[in-house]
Amino acid sequence: MPRGRELPESLSEAAAELVVELRTVKSRSGLTLVALERKTAYSKSSWERYLNGRTLPSADAVRALCTxxxxxxxxxxxxxxVAAADAAARKEREERDDYLAQGAGPLPRTADVADDPEPVPRTASVPGPWWRRWPALVVLGAGVAVAGGVVVAEPWQAGSKAAAPQSPFTSAHDGxxxxxxxxxYPCRIQQHSGRTYAGHSGTHQTVLAHNTTSWDVVEAQCLLREAGFDPGAVDGVYGPNTEQAVKRLQAKTGIEDDGLVGPDTWKVLRG
Incomplete structure (x- = not known):
């Protein structure tokens, strides 16, 4: 395990395993906390809390680290x-215990529970290392991926096209x-609040790296071309041509030329 502070004893097994895995990823990458702050949307102090087990990172923070x-x-x-579910269950138990300790009597029952003659008992967390729980995690991971897609999706992905108006930030595509x-893909260069957009994404923070494919990449390619740095085909694939265009832009504007499109590079592209 990579060196670091001792983990808090209050961490659940899943949370402790997560911290160990995150430390391992960081150690193998050679990234410092300062570098993580620069390359992601999360501060150095946030990464310190995540990697020391004091705060459970969000799913987006985990994805940013892996990116x-x-x-x-x-x-x-x-x-x-799994760690978040454990934390929620622990909080519920603590609130129940505090309630009972005050001598308030049994916990109030909701109408749904009262009407159920045989309520299903809450099961305990499945013990053992997370990789032994892989089948369950795969299912959960798939659900997380879908949920994550809903969080970052534009209105047209949340339902039918008729159900939600098209965002001006995604006016260049319809699916x-x-x-x-x-x-x-076409580039529809437009200005909103003094910022430049190309009609594919409104992001200012999403980190893009080699082999990434998405509408965010299409947006970056359009803005690179608009800025005079040819990324090649505007196809949504973050390949060598796009990476070289990003590095040229970064070198010219005085930011780190690492070939990653992060918050600093988006700021330059948006103008």
Whole structure:
């Protein structure tokens, strides 16, 4: 295990395993806390809390770490959800115990529970290392991935096109991102509140790295072309041409030329 502070004894097994895995990913990547702050949307102090077990990181923070460190986020996000469920169950038990300790009598029953003659008891967390719980984590991870997609999705992904108006930030496309060998997407350059957009994404913080594919990449490619740095095809694939264009932009504007599109690079692209 990578060196670090001792973990708090109050951590659940899943939370402790998550911290160990996050420390391992950070150690193998060679990234410092300062580098993580620069390459992600999370501060140095936030990463210190996450890696010392004082705060459970969000699923987005876990994905951000894997993006810049080059790891598969699915099992880690699934493990994070197990840890979050453990924390919620612990909080519920503590609130119940405090309630009973005050001599208030049995906990009030909801109408649904009262009507159920044989309520199903709450089961305990499944013990053992997270990799032994892999089948369950795979299912949970898939659910997390879907949920994550809903969180970051534009209005057209939440339902039918008729159910939600199209965002001006996604006016250049009308469906989910699809890669094709001959696919090329249009760039509809526009200004909103003094910022430049190309109609594919409104993000200012999403970290893009080599081999990323998404509407965010299409947006970055359009803005690179608009800024005079040709990324090649505007196809949503963060390949060598796009990476080199990003590095040229970064070198010219005086920010770290690491080839990653993070908050600093988005700021330059948006103008």
């Amino acid at each position: 810049v460190a080059g790891c598969d986020p699915v099992p880690l996000v699934a493990l994070r959800e 989910p991102y699809v890669w094709g060998r001959e696919t090329s």
